[in-house]
Amino acid sequence: MSDINSGAGAGRLTLQDDLTIYNAVESKRQLLDAVRAAKTLELDLSQIQEMDSAGFQLLVLAKREAQRLGRSLRIVAHSPAVLEVIEFYNMVAYFGDPVVIPAAARQ
Amino acid sequence: MDEILGVFAIEAREQLEALETGLMQIEQGDRDPEVINAVFRAAHTIKGASGVVEITPIEKFTHVLENVLDRLRNGEIEADGEMITALLKGCDHIGALLAQVEDGQTEPDADLQAAGEAIAGTLRAYTGGTQAAKSGKSGLPDEQAGEVERQAGKDTAMNDCWHISIRFGKDVLRNGMDPLAFLRYLLSLGEIAHITTIADAMPDAEDMDPESCYLGFEINFRSHATKEKIEAVFDFCRDECDLHILPPHSRIGDYMALIETLPEELMRLGEILVKSGALTQEELDEGLVKQQTAAKAAAATESPAPQLGDILVEQKMVQPEIVEAAAVKQKQVGEKKAAEARLIRVQADKLDHLIDLVGELVIAGASANLLAQKSKQGTLVEATSVLSRLVENIRDSALQLRMVQIGETFNRFHRVVRDTSKEMGKELELTIRGAETELDKTVVEKIGDPLMHLVRNAMDHGIEAAAVRAARGKSATGHVGLNAFHDSGSIVIEVTDDGGGLPKEKIRNKAIEKGIISASQPLTDMEIANLIFEPGFSTAEKVTNISGRGVGMDVVRSNIRALRGTVEVHSEEGVGSRFVIRLPLTLAIIDGFLVGVDKSAYVIPLEMVVECMELQETAVDRNYLNLRGEVLPFVRLRELFEVPGDKPRRENVVVVKSGGQKAGIVVDVLHGEFQTVIKPLGALFRHLRGIAGSTILGSGDVALILDVQALAQLAASSEERTLALGGARIP
Structure with a gap:
């Protein structure tokens, strides 16, 4: 499940499910719709418990699509699972978002 | 001797020769890294091969030699005359060890062993006293000696980063595998110094299949592991992904130099890279298959076929500069390559047997020819003449094999x-x-x-x-x-x-x-x-x-x-x-010119025959004639061999030339060309002058082959002597 709040060209998408191969088709649709709907999309990934390479690919795709359309995509919150993958793949700079780790997740 | 040992001995001898030649070039002041590399490679090949066939003495000894060469190659020591002498002695020793292997003895006898120890001792003087790591290697190697080159970088491996280039296949995710898992497993072998994720393969958003994998990675990997081990990490997805593992960037120069110095053998570009260590065989095979498929595709669209090199670069198998060096090399060896591609090894005695058979065939053919002519059947004569022409061709080709x-x-x-x-x-x-x-x-x-x-x-x-x-x-x-x-x-x-x-x-x-x-x-x-x-x-x-x-x-x-x-x-x-x-040129079969004196037949090697003519009766009973103003001494075979019977009304002269000397041989009849299978004369006739051998005619008769050179000399000297005795000295 996810919430999409769009308005005034700015939107926010909070992904609730895991970002894995099992729901990749659904996630792709969600992400792309959100990117296309809003001029500026804020992506909240703090609820993601698990992300694999398929999920990671979708993030890259969304980022690229946003750039192609001249939109902006910002990941405003990472869950530790997401962060771990992005860091492992050395793609933090690619997304260019400030990485904030919730204090609770730190333990 | 074991067949495999036989092959080993032959190849090792070839390498040994290359080694020796190279060493002498170095001694003559040739500091070309190519030469040093070639020498090193020769030694390394001998060592590797002896390891494979388990001739430990050679392997151990060559290892010592190789260590010296390795240091020479790395510029740690300078070649001087003394060192080259020691290395050459080492070559001789390997030769001696090989000789024993050829005799079926895999362990050297005590004398040879002692000699080997002495030489190894001299050689070690050139390797010793460096870093601690080196000294471990300068002694006789342990069981893993065969792997030394692969691990050559081990001593300095901490500074070395492997370069792993991988493109995962589309179905990897669908098959339940995650690139993450492989890369995490990779961490068990070493440390990822740097990783670049490449997702360029991902199509536009619409076409992108979220369940396909589009990821690729360029990884700088710090590890002690061997290439094979790193490769093994990706075993599960090996078939589905493009994996290329390159040794560290810093050594590209080495590889380039190495490629340039590869011995001139038939080597496709890919093989050059395999040899230089930039590629493994697996990658090469893949590259070749790709080239073929690409060529087929190109043929379909009529665009020029892509070169293997391009594909390898495109696939990030090798750095462009390596390919360039290999391509230059490939061009250089190109011509020779074509010749060597068709090279096969044949045992000499098989070849001898073939020549023997061809010899018999020639005789049998001559006999058939004779019978056909006697039968006066036109078609049969025609058939046998075709046959004899073919036999002649076979003879020439068979002899060519021995050249x-x-x-x-x-x-x-x-x-x-x-x-x-x-x-x-x-x-x-x-x-x-x-x-x-x-x-x-x-x-x-x-x-x-x-x-x-x-x-x-x-x-x-x-x-x-x-x-x-x-x-x-x-x-x-x-x-x-x-x-x-x-x-x-x-x-x-x-x-x-x-x-x-x-x-x-x-x-x-x-x-x-x-x-x-x-x-x-x-x-x-x-x-x-x-x-x-x-x-x-x-x-x-x-x-x-x-x-x-x-x-x-x-x-x-x-x-x-x-x-x-x-x-x-x-x-x-x-x-x-x-x-x-x-x-x-050859010892077995020649083209002959058949002549006759009375009932005996003689063969003169055709290549030496210049012309034939009728002998004009001269006033003087001297053994020379006027050949268009030239003095031509001659011998009368009838007199020389004391052939009985009367002279025919007309005699013929065969003018022969040997070693710049012309002479005439006077005979009764000229029979014409004849394929001559040379049969040696028995030991009894060894000292016979003027006769080189014998042959068998189609009729089964024996004909003697004339030793033209001896006859020509005889003709010249006897004439000189006559003149000298007559008081007229030749100036």
Whole structure:
């Protein structure tokens, strides 16, 4: 499940499910719709418990699509699972978002 | 001997030769890294091969040698004469070990072992005393010696980063595998210094299948592991992804240099890369398959086929500069490649058997031909004539199989000259020309010893001491030359030197003293010089261990005669000598010219026949005739061989030419061309002059093959003698 709040060209998408191969088709649709709907999309990934390479690919795709359309995509919150993958793949700079780790997740 | 050991021995000998040649090039001041690399590679190949066939003594010894070469290659030590001598001794030792392997002995005997230890000791002096890590390797290797090169970088591996380039296949995710898992597993082997994620393969958003994998990675990986081990990490997805593992960037230069110096063998670009360590065989195979598929695709669209190199670069298998170096190399070896691609090894005795059979075929064919002609059936004659033409072709091709270049034999003398030069303190240089001249393998094998005698003689007696040379206004370096070329059905091998030449007076005196000639005998300069081939003749004032035992030259001559060849010397005092060896191209079958005297048949080698004509009755009963204003001495076979019967009304002269000398042979009948299978005469007839061998005619009769050279000389000298006795000296 996810919430999409769009308005005034700015939107926010909070992904609730895991970002894995099992729901990749659904996630792709969600992400792309959100990117296309809003001029500026804020992506909240703090609820993601698990992300694999398929999920990671979708993030890259969304980022690229946003750039192609001249939109902006910002990941405003990472869950530790997401962060771990992005860091492992050395793609933090690619997304260019400030990485904030919730204090609770730190333990 | 085991077949595999046999193959090993042959190949090891080839490598050993390359090793030796390279070492001598280095000694002559060739600092080309290519040469050093070639030498190193040769040693490494011997070591690797001996490891495979489990000849531990050779493996261990070669390892020591290789260590020295490795340091030489890395520029840690400088090559000097002493070191090269030690290395060459090492080569000799490997040769000796190989000889034992060829004898079926895998462990060297005590003497050889001791000798090996001594040489290894000398060699270790060049490897010892470096880093601790090195010293571990400079001793005899442990069980894993065979892996040394693969792990060569191990000592410094902490600074080394492997470069792993991987593109995961589309179905990896769908098959339940995650690139993350592989890469995390990779961490168990080492540390990822840097990783670049590449998702360029991902299509536009619409076409992107979220369940396909589009990811690729360029990884700098710090690890002790071998390439194979790293590869093994990706085993589960190996079939589905493009994986390329490259040794560290810093060593690209090494690989480039290595590629450039690869020995000239048939190697496709990919193989070059495999050899240089930039690629593994698996990658190469993949590359080749890709090239084929790409070529097919290209053929369909009629665009030029992509080069293997492009594909490899595109696939990030190799850095472009490596491919470039390999491509240059490939171009260089291109021509030779084509020739070697069709090379197969055949055992010599199989070839001999084939030649024997062809010989029988020729005789049988001649017999069939004869019968056909007697039968006077046109169609049968036609059929047999076609058959005999084919037999002739088969004969030529079969003989061609036995032809080898003499260059290999010549090249051995570089070493001989070098060693002698060191031993005698003379500066010597060997020049080789005509190395590509071909001759029968049997001849090549048997000519080695006589040549060795001649070359040693040239170095020992021919070339003067440096002081004498300087006094005579010659350069300090003595020149010895080996030259080979074809000349009217024979091969001529010359051994030349620019030394003192033969002292004619001394030879003459010595010959008189030994009773070889009488004091009053008139001799030309040429004849005097050739006295040195007489048995028991040696003019060396002091006997060295190089030559001068007085058994040299006559042995040389008899060896060459055994090959149906001749040897003579041209010499000018103070300027130099030239030994000319003339050998028949082949020993088995020749084109002959069949002639008859009374009922006997004789064969003259066709290549030596210049022309035939009718013998005009001359007023003088002398053995020469006027051939268009030229004096042509001749011999009458009837008289020479004391053939009974009366002279026919008309006699014929066959004009032959041998070694620049023309002569006539007078016979009764000319029968024409005849394919001659040479059968040697028995030992009983060894000293027969004028007869070279025998052959069997189609009718089953025996015909003698004339030794044209001997006859020509006989004709010339008998005429000279007649003139001399008559008081008219030839000037």
